[in-house]
Amino acid sequence: MLSFDEILYLVEKPARYIGGEFGLPEMKEKYEISSCIVFPDMYEIGMSNLGIKILYNIINSIEGVVCERCFAPWTDMGILLKENLIPLMSLESKKPLKDFDFLGFSIQYELLFSNVLYILDLAGIPFKSTERDSSFPLLIAGGPCTANPEPFADFFDVICIGEGEEVIVKVAEILKKFKGNKNRILEECAIVEGLYVPSIHCEEGRTNKKLIHKAVVKDLNSAMYPSKPIVPNIPVVHDRPVAELYRGCYSNCRFCQASFFYRPIRKRDPEVLKKIILEMIDYSGTEEIGISSLSTGDYPCLGSLFSILLPEVEKRKVKLQLPSLRLDSFSPELIRNTRKTGSLTFAPEAGTQRLRNVINKNITDEDIDRTAKIAFQSGYKSVKLYFMLGLPSETEDDILGIAEIAKRIKRIYKEVTSKNDVNINISSSIFVPKPVTPFQWARQITQKEMIDKHFLLRKELKMIKGVNYSWSDENVSLLEGVFARGDKRLSKVIEEAYLMGAKFDSWNEHFNFDIWKDAFSKNNIDFEEYTSEKGLDDILPWSFIDFGVSDGYLKKEFQKSLVGVTTEGCRNECKGCGANRLGNCDTLGG
Amino acid sequence: MITAKFSKIDYSRFLSHLDLQTIINRAIKRAGFIINYSQGFNPHPILKMSPPIPLGIKSSAEYFTTDIFVQDKGIFEEKIRDTLPKGIKIINTWQTEDQPKIAALSSAIGYSLNNLNRSIIRNILDEEESIISAFNRPPEEIKIMEDSGERLLIILPSGKNNIRIDTFISVLKEKFELSLKLTDVEKTILFLSHSNETINADKYLDFLSEKSFF
Numbered sequence: 001m002l003s004f005d006e007i008l009y010l011v012e013k014p015a016r017y018i019g020g021e022f023g024l025p026e027m028k029e030k031y032e033i034s035s036c037i038v039f040p041d042m043y044e045i046g047m048s049n050l051g052i053k054i055l056y057n058i059i060n061s062i063e064g065v066v067c068e069r070c071f072a073p074w075t076d077m078g079i080l081l082k083e084n085l086i087p088l089m090s091l092e093s094k095k096p097l098k099d100f101d102f103l104g105f106s107i108q109y110e111l112l113f114s115n116v117l118y119i120l121d122l123a124g125i126p127f128k129s130t131e132r133d134s135s136f137p138l139l140i141a142g143g144p145c146t147a148n149p150e151p152f153a154d155f156f157d158v159i160c161i162g163e164g165e166e167v168i169v170k171v172a173e174i175l176k177k178f179k180g181n182k183n184r185i186l187e188e189c190a191i192v193e194g195l196y197v198p199s200i201h202c203e204e205g206r207t208n209k210k211l212i213h214k215a216v217v218k219d220l221n222s223a224m225y226p227s228k229p230i231v232p233n234i235p236v237v238h239d240r241p242v243a244e245l246y247r248g249c250y251s252n253c254r255f256c257q258a259s260f261f262y263r264p265i266r267k268r269d270p271e272v273l274k275k276i277i278l279e280m281i282d283y284s285g286t287e288e289i290g291i292s293s294l295s296t297g298d299y300p301c302l303g304s305l306f307s308i309l310l311p312e313v314e315k316r317k318v319k320l321q322l323p324s325l326r327l328d329s330f331s332p333e334l335i336r337n338t339r340k341t342g343s344l345t346f347a348p349e350a351g352t353q354r355l356r357n358v359i360n361k362n363i364t365d366e367d368i369d370r371t372a373k374i375a376f377q378s379g380y381k382s383v384k385l386y387f388m389l390g391l392p393s394e395t396e397d398d399i400l401g402i403a404e405i406a407k408r409i410k411r412i413y414k415e416v417t418s419k420n421d422v423n424i425n426i427s428s429s430i431f432v433p434k435p436v437t438p439f440q441w442a443r444q445i446t447q448k449e450m451i452d453k454h455f456l457l458r459k460e461l462k463m464i465k466g467v468n469y470s471w472s473d474e475n476v477s478l479l480e481g482v483f484a485r486g487d488k489r490l491s492k493v494i495e496e497a498y499l500m501g502a503k504f505d506s507w508n509e510h511f512n513f514d515i516w517k518d519a520f521s522k523n524n525i526d527f528e529e530y531t532s533e534k535g536l537d538d539i540l541p542w543s544f545i546d547f548g549v550s551d552g553y554l555k556k557e558f559q560k561s562l563v564g565v566t567t568e569g570c571r572n573e574c575k576g577c578g579a580n581r582l583g584n585c586d587t588l589g590g
Numbered sequence: 591m592i593t594a595k596f597s598k599i600d601y602s603r604f605l606s607h608l609d610l611q612t613i614i615n616r617a618i619k620r621a622g623f624i625i626n627y628s629q630g631f632n633p634h635p636i637l638k639m640s641p642p643i644p645l646g647i648k649s650s651a652e653y654f655t656t657d658i659f660v661q662d663k664g665i666f667e668e669k670i671r672d673t674l675p676k677g678i679k680i681i682n683t684w685q686t687e688d689q690p691k692i693a694a695l696s697s698a699i700g701y702s703l704n705n706l707n708r709s710i711i712r713n714i715l716d717e718e719e720s721i722i723s724a725f726n727r728p729p730e731e732i733k734i735m736e737d738s739g740e741r742l743l744i745i746l747p748s749g750k751n752n753i754r755i756d757t758f759i760s761v762l763k764e765k766f767e768l769s770l771k772l773t774d775v776e777k778t779i780l781f782l783s784h785s786n787e788t789i790n791a792d793k794y795l796d797f798l799s800e801k802s803f804f
Contacts, residue, residue, distance in 0.1 A: 005773055008604055009646045015609060018601035020676030022617070231616060233602075233675055234609050285616035285673070317624075 004094065007080040015234045016043040017077065019069075019091035023230040023284070025060045027092060032064040033101045033175050036090045036137075040105060040115035041506065043071040047230070048238035050292065051143060052106050055164055057226040059104075065172045068092040068100075072115050073122065075504065081122055088122035097123035101175055102138040104168070105156070107145040110483035111476065111506040113152055117498040120155070127495055129157045129199060134182040140171065146196075147261050148435040150541040151486035151494065153198040157182070158189045160196075161545055162214035162261075163247075165223055167194045196545070202488075206539055210546035218583045220247060220266045227279040231286065240321060241280040242290040243273055245305075246586070248579075249294040250571045253349070254360045254561050255388065257434035258294050260549045263577065264585030265570065270305040277309060281318050289313070290321040298571065300586075343425070344375045347386035350394075351401025357564045358393050360557075365408075372409045376416040382423035383409060389453045389471075390431040390445035392561065399453060402426065403460040406467050426461060427470045428454075430477035434484050435542045436549065438557035443533035444481040450474040475513035479505070482530040487541040493519045548579035592658055592666055593690050593795055595682045597650040602677025607642035613675060614639075614654050620673035623666070626657040640692050640780055640791070641748055643699070644756045649777035650681065651700075653692050653791060660685070684795040692780070696748045697788055700779030701755050703742040703770065710768060711742060717766055724761055725753060745781070 008014040037056055039046030046052060052069070059067035068090035073081060081088060087096040097103060097119075105116060117127055126132050129139065141152065142160040149159045160167050170192050178184040190197040194215025201211050217223050229241045248265030249258065268276075273291075281289055293299060313320055348368055349361045356363060372383065387402050406424050413422035430450055433442040445453070454471050461469045483490065497519035504510035520527065534540060536555055543551075553576065557567060567575060570587040579585055598605060605613065615635050618625055625635040636657035643649060660666045663683045670680060684690075706714075714721070714734060722732045732753070733745040746753040755775060762768045780791040 006771070008601075009772055014604040014645065015606070018604050020601050022613075022620070022673065022675045024676070231675075233605055233613060235612070282622075283620065285619035287616075 002080070002084045004086050004089070007077070007084060007086070010080060011077045012074060013234065016071070017073065017091070018233075019094075021230045021233050023228060024092065025057075027060075027068075028064075028066050031066045033172055033179065034066050034068070034095070034099075035059055035102045035104060035172070036068045036070050036095075036097060036100045038070045038097070038103050038105045038119060040072050040107070040112045040119055041504075042074055043232075044234070044236040046071040046106075047232045047236040049106065049108065050242055050244060051164070053226040053229050054224070055104065055106075055142075055168055056230075058165055058224050059168060059172065061224065062169060062172050064176060068095070070097060070103075070119070072119055072504070075510070078118065078122060078503075087124050088119060098125050098136060100137045101179060102140060102171070104164075105139065105141045105143075107141050107143040107152065109506060110145060110151075110480050111511075112145075113483065113494045114498045114502040114505050116152060116155060117495060118503040121498070128154050130154075132157070132182075134180050138175065138182070138185060140168075144258065144261065147257055147547070148484065148486065148542040149196060149198075150488045151483050151490035153196075153202070153488060154491040156198065157186060158195055158197050160194055160215060161212055162194050162547075163217050164215070165217050167192060167215045171195070201544070206541075206544055208539055208543045208551070211544045213546045214548055214582065216264065216548070216582045217247075217266070220244075220268045221272050225276055227276045228283045229280065231284050238290065240286050240288040240290045241284045242292045243277045243280065244268065245273065245291055245293040245296060245299045247293070248585070250298040250569045250587070251295055251362070252360050252557070252567045252569060252575065254358075254438040254557055255349070255391070255431060255434070256294075257437050260436045260554075260577070260579075261547060262294065263548055263579030264583050265579075265587060266583065267299065267301070267586050270301045270308060273305055274308050274312070278312055281313070281316050286318075288319045288321050296322050298569070300571065343382040343384050343423075344371075344380045345384040345386070346371065348405065349386065349388050350391055350398060351387065351403075351405060352398045354564060355391060355394060355398040355401075357566050358561050359388075359391055360561065360566050362566055362569070365405075368405060369408060369412060372412045373416060376413050376422075381421065382425070384425045384427070385409075387426065387428045388431045389428045389457070390450065392431075392439060392442045393564075394453075396456065399457050400460060402428075402457060403464065406461060406464050410464065410466060420466070422466050424464075424467045425470070426467060427472075428457065429472040430474070430481075432477065432481045432484050435540065436547045436554075438554045438561060440485070440540065440554065441534040441536055441538075441558060444478075444531040446528075446531075447474050447478055450477060473508075473511070475516075476505075476511060478527060478531070479513075479516060482527050485530050485534075485541065487530075489523070489525060492523050493525060496522055548577075548582040550578035553577045591655055591686045591689055592660060592663060593653060593655040593684045593686065593692070594666075594670075594680050595792065595795075596652050596654070596674075597648075597679045597681055598652060598677055599648050599650070599679070600677040602675060603646055603648045605675075605678075606645055607639065610652075610678075611637055611639060613678070614656075617670055617673040617675075617678075618656055618658065621666070621669040623656075623658045623660065623669075638689065638693060641696050641752075643777055644754055646772055647701075647755055647775055647777055651777055651780045651791070653690075653780065653795075655690055655692065657689075682792070684799040686795070686798045687801075688798065690795060690798055692782065692791060692794075695782040695784055695794070696780055696791070697783035698745050698781040699748045699755070699777055700781065701744045701746065702737060702776045702778045703744060703774060704740070704776060705771075705774045706740050706742060708740070710770075711736065711740070713766070713768060714742060714762070721762065721766065724765060725758075727751070727753070743778070745779075748781075 140158045141156040142164045174188040190200040196212045246267035248263045433439045627633040638655040640653040735743045737743040
């Protein structure tokens, strides 16, 4: 038997497991409640996530409560922990997970479900809520996947739907009062807005009645923000502190779950952001700083934010990183002020204007051409374009349209530079109908269709020199679709698949579709039950949750999409989605 | 130029050489100092480190040199104390006019083997000759000495004739069936070859900083 310290010599990148980073808060020595935030993917991914930084900070600021972190150990470490009978531990105090009072899991992506069980297994915690008595920690889930929590609901005691900042404080207070009495804790949690307690809210038979209301933070300006973040000791995926500009999205792209899930729109004021950003730069000492939101170019105060920020940022020799810019928001000024990664990324999502109207991605061919021209004039040689295949109503012409865009961009590069050395990277993913979007009733294409579409696009793009094409795995896409709109029956499948060896499914080298196929057939469940088209009056697995956006609005948008009618963004006028019932929505119109 | 001697103890011994460079650069910036950047196509902050040691080996004799100007090195020590991650501690600093050539001059590294019992120490000392000959090197390149307490001091060549300490330990474990743990190894001295003499890096830095200011 080896000790934890000894197995650190045997694993890849032991620094993932050591903790001790700069920026850790002073850990309270005396506390009533201990908690651990668990991220079911590896350190480098988890430490790039903004949500857990926010919650870690908030929980540690609650009197009498400490919060630590735990990430999924990579498979080499997982094997060694098991072989040496070492239970999975937190980073900070190396305390076994099962000794905490509560564990908060962040569920970011459908393909992480098997890793939730991987972590529970390594921690020696029973998988199902019903199998755990008061001696085990309370398991809470949060994150974007709570838009449809049913596939994993059996594994958790409490699920936080929506934003956790304010809710988690209430949970901590409940735990302080009723520690050791799981039933009472669950009863108390069940009446907190935003908390779904499967054992209590899962009465026989669901209706469209809204039992749970999504939690939202009312005012971002006064919300606590991790402007003194932990600085990882090893490079992580996003190796920079990030400031969040606003929550929600002013655009109404019909496929986008985040846009509808994070409404109402709430923004931070430029002055508040300036303070956060400068504090982050000075505190972290990192080379770059990021600003983030669903569509940074739409932030109404971008101009004034830049004018107060850029001189200060330049003085500190720090680079500003801007992700997720919508194509139509590009201005020459914006391009000049951002870090040149050598490649400019944009996402037209569909190849023709017709299909872009269907999905309400309100970008025109002229927008694409203009942006490419500006980018090439400012020195970019490489562009990355993102598309989706299998969108509702898609035809062959829409796929060929992607190749047309590539050809046009190539021509524009030649006109601007008189050269032919442009690099165009096109990547496509398969459209997944997501809950809380107007497309939640739409069908996902079959694997046969996926293969045919990939073949067609590959053939077309092969003929254009300078274009590289990458596409998403058909098996992964299918599973994403199944889990996105899955129901409670899937928890058995997830458990079955984990026991057969599924873990780190979001990693190519670990994803094994055969396991999942087996797990589904053993439970007599057809993929198609989940990927097929739904009726507008069907009761969907997430129908019991009120996300703010009304079902009526989503239906109206779905019907408009069928006839290719677009809906403007929310910046000029409120479109009446209903999310402002949950809090003030920052549209100029409403 | 400021050169600092630092330790990496506890879990920080698992931080790689490359990761430490980033960590130290950031720590200096956090402390509020402005590092001079190199000239050229891709300017980067000037930071020189002592030669890398294998991951997982504790050390109380690491060095970095950075191109910053400070009035008083005491202020540097005080400020950077709070900006480093857990386990990285500054032991001493020197201010010099010229850039010390620690990496280029380094010739040998002294490692302490801790937590040994008497019989293992005896065992190793008895086998000294055959241990050294197992490496096919001139005998003067490797030294094994008894140190105060339950410890041994092992001196191995660094630079182009480098012998890795983890290799050395595994040879001792396999060929001589000694129970040794990497957790008990600590790098304690860096030796430099300066004007045909082998000296402790600390002495070299003392000399260089006196030359600069007196």
